[in-house]
Amino acid sequence: MNKTAYITGGSKGIGLGIAQVLLKEGINVAISARTQSDLKTAEEHLKAIGKGEVIVIQSDVRNLANEESAIQKVVATWGRLDYCIANAGIGKFSAIDEMTVEDWNAVVDINLTGVFHTVKACIPALKKSKGYIITMASLAGTNFFQAGAAYNASKFGLVGFSQAIMLDLRPYEIKVTTIMPGSVATFINGQTPSEKDDWKIQPEDIGQMVADLFRMNPRTLPSKLEVRPSVPPSARK
Numbered sequence: 736m737n738k739t740a741y742i743t744g745g746s747k748g749i750g751l752g753i754a755q756v757l758l759k760e761g762i763n764v765a766i767s768a769r770t771q772s773d774l775k776t777a778e779e780h781l782k783a784i785g786k787g788e789v790i791v792i793q794s795d796v797r798n799l800a801n802e803e804s805a806i807q808k809v810v811a812t813w814g815r816l817d818y819c820i821a822n823a824g825i826g827k828f829s830a831i832d833e834m835t836v837e838d839w840n841a842v843v844d845i846n847l848t849g850v851f852h853t854v855k856a857c858i859p860a861l862k863k864s865k866g867y868i869i870t871m872a873s874l875a876g877t878n879f880f881q882a883g884a885a886y887n888a889s890k891f892g893l894v895g896f897s898q899a900i901m902l903d904l905r906p907y908e909i910k911v912t913t914i915m916p917g918s919v920a921t922f923i924n925g926q927t928p929s930e931k932d933d934w935k936i937q938p939e940d941i942g943q944m945v946a947d948l949f950r951m952n953p954r955t956l957p958s959k960l961e962v963r964p965s966v967p968p969s970a971r972k
C-alpha cells in the first residue's frame with residue numbers, strides 16, 4: 736500500500752516542490768491552500784508526473800475545522816496518513832512602528848497558530864501509522880533582522896513549538912523534524928522566481944531533504960535542520 740502525505744501550502748513554492756519529489760517516490764500526495772485556481776494549476780502539474788495519486792483540498796490553516804476536514808478527506812480517500820508537512824506560511828516585513836495589527840495577526844495566525852491547527856488535526860491518524868511531521872520554520876527562527884519582528888516572532892515560536900512537540904510525540908513513535916531554510920526561490924512576499932534566483936535553494940531541493948528524512952533509519956531523528964544556499968551573492972569573492 737502506498738504511503739500518503741498531506742502538505743499545507745502545497746500549491747506553490749516549497750510545498751509544491753515537496754509534493755513533486757514525494758510523488759516521484761510513489762507516495763500519494765494531498766496538497767492544500769486557500770486559492771482554488773492555484774490548487775487546480777498545481778493539480779494538473781502534479782498529475783502529469785504520473786506516479787502516486789494526487790488530491791487537492793481548499794483549506795485555510797487559520798481554521799482548525801478546515802484542517803480537520805482536510806485530514807478526514809485524506810484518510811477517507813487512502814485509508815491512512817503517514818506524513819504531515821505543515822509548510823503553509825507568509826512573509827510580511829515592516830519596522831515595528833509601521834507594522835499594522837492586521838499584518839502582525841496574519842503572520843502569527845498563519846505561520847504559528849496555523850501549524851498548531853495542522854498538527855492537532857493530523858495527530859490521531861499519525862498515531863495509527865507511526866507517522867512523521869515536518870514543520871517549515873526558517874533561519875529567521877534563529878537569526879533576527881530589521882523589519883522581521885512579526886516573521887521572526889512566528890518562526891522563533893515555531894522552532895520552540897516543533898521541538899516541544901517532538902518530545903510529546905516520540906512516545907507514540909511519531910517523528911517531528913523542523914526544517915529551517917535560508918533563501919528559497921518561491922513566491923513568498925509577492926516575489927516571482929526568475930533566473931536571478933538561481934543561486935537560492937530551489938523548492939525541489941527541500942523536497943529532496945524531506946524524502947531523505949523519510950528514508951532515515953527510524954532509530955535516528957534529525958529533529959532540527961538548518962539549510963542555506965551554498966554560495967549566496969554576499970559570500971562571492
Ligand SMILES: NC(=O)c1ccc[n+]([C@@H]2O[C@H](COP(=O)([O-])OP(=O)(O)OC[C@H]3O[C@@H](n4cnc5c(N)ncnc54)[C@H](OP(=O)(O)O)[C@@H]3O)[C@@H](O)[C@H]2O)c1
Nearest residue numbers: 744746748749768769770795796823824873919921922923
Ligand atoms: N522562500 C523562502 O526563502 C523561505 C525560507 C524559509 C522558510 N520559508 C517558509 O516556507 C513556507 C512556504 O513558503 P514559500 O516560500 O514556499 O511561499 P509561497 O511560494 O508564497 O507559497 C506559500 C504557500 O502557502 C499557502 N498559504 C498561505 N497562507 C495560507 C493559509 N492561511 N492557509 C493555507 N495555505 C496558505 C499559499 O497558498 P494560498 O495563498 O493560496 O493559501 C501557498 O501555497 C513558509 O512557511 C515560509 O515561511 C520560506
